[in-house]
Amino acid sequence: MSSTKKPVLIIGDACVDLLVQVPERSGNHQHQTPPELHGGGTGANTAVALARLGTSTAFIGTIGDDGYGRFTREALESEGVDTSHVITSDAFTSLVLALIDPHGERTLFGWPRRGAAHTQLLPEHIEPQIIQQMAWVHTTGMCMVQSPVREAALRGMELAREAKVPVSFDLNIRLGFDQDGKLPETFLNTLRRAISLSDYVFGSGEEEFVHLTPEDSFEAAAQTLAENQRTVIVRLGSEGAMAVAPEQENITVPAFPVEMVDTLGAGDAFNAGFITAYLEGQPLAEAVRWGNAVAALQISQPGARSSPHRKEVEAMMKIGN
Numbered sequence: 461m462s463s464t465k466k467p468v469l470i471i472g473d474a475c476v477d478l479l480v481q482v483p484e485r486s487g488n489h490q491h492q493t494p495p496e497l498h499g500g501g502t503g504a505n506t507a508v509a510l511a512r513l514g515t516s517t518a519f520i521g522t523i524g525d526d527g528y529g530r531f532t533r534e535a536l537e538s539e540g541v542d543t544s545h546v547i548t549s550d551a552f553t554s555l556v557l558a559l560i561d562p563h564g565e566r567t568l569f570g571w572p573r574r575g576a577a578h579t580q581l582l583p584e585h586i587e588p589q590i591i592q593q594m595a596w597v598h599t600t601g602m603c604m605v606q607s608p609v610r611e612a613a614l615r616g617m618e619l620a621r622e623a624k625v626p627v628s629f630d631l632n633i634r635l636g637f638d639q640d641g642k643l644p645e646t647f648l649n650t651l652r653r654a655i656s657l658s659d660y661v662f663g664s665g666e667e668e669f670v671h672l673t674p675e676d677s678f679e680a681a682a683q684t685l686a687e688n689q690r691t692v693i694v695r696l697g698s699e700g701a702m703a704v705a706p707e708q709e710n711i712t713v714p715a716f717p718v719e720m721v722d723t724l725g726a727g728d729a730f731n732a733g734f735i736t737a738y739l740e741g742q743p744l745a746e747a748v749r750w751g752n753a754v755a756a757l758q759i760s761q762p763g764a765r766s767s768p769h770r771k772e773v774e775a776m777m778k779i780g781n
Contacts, residue, residue: 463740466648468516470503470521472502472521473552476531477497478497483562500556501521502600503759509752521546521547522548522580522585522767542602553576565722586615590624592745594625598627605647614653627657631662633668642671648672659691661686665696669719682704696712715756725765725766728767729757749777750777754773
């Protein structure tokens, strides 16, 4: 059963992840864990996580006319995600090599770096009638790095605002940094435009928000970005999450304690939990708690597509933080 009559539309990236567990010592070991191939992409991961929670979900993005592209489409469809708006491109479907260290932390390498299939979505692919049929539109900073997907995602956000459809945006800025570890001004301006079109902004505290404003703390940066116009959700890892919303006291909700396997897809899972709860009419604090619960269950399993089903989340919510 879908939790909403209208779908949530994800405008975003879809790729494949090659997951490699890195041993504590280098060299050839007799008992190495074999690599695993999973569906990936921040947008596609969020779509799958939403569908597993019972939320009707559609995905619009571009995949390659190759084996990885077919794998990507089939993986989405097997989860019940509507792929009727997915476009096939001549470009290669992106492969992300995810190296997971013994502590569960990740190091990511993507190929190709430029011009991969997920960057080929065109503005004309985002039609007004598609947006108007949706309950919510979500996109990600992964769409803001390259053209033409940047312009396509921004068009989708603009059309949603015109249609009074709620818009959420996950900063996800890890590919936007230059060689000096800074965000180029042109990219910053793109992010500011996306934020201005958003009702809800998600991101990681020290890793993302502190790079977007002159403030030297994520709390102050989140307050500035909210500007009393939108809700800003700061994911804090093991500390939980903080919400800054118009005309409300700031809310901090603790994380659920779990044993971490890896952190792949944790933010995407959080987003899905929050969106699902909010669309079902839950208050802000409870929606953040849903996000925390879905993320906790996600990181207790390997891979970016290990998000839980609804019954698992409801069971964790009963246990409490």
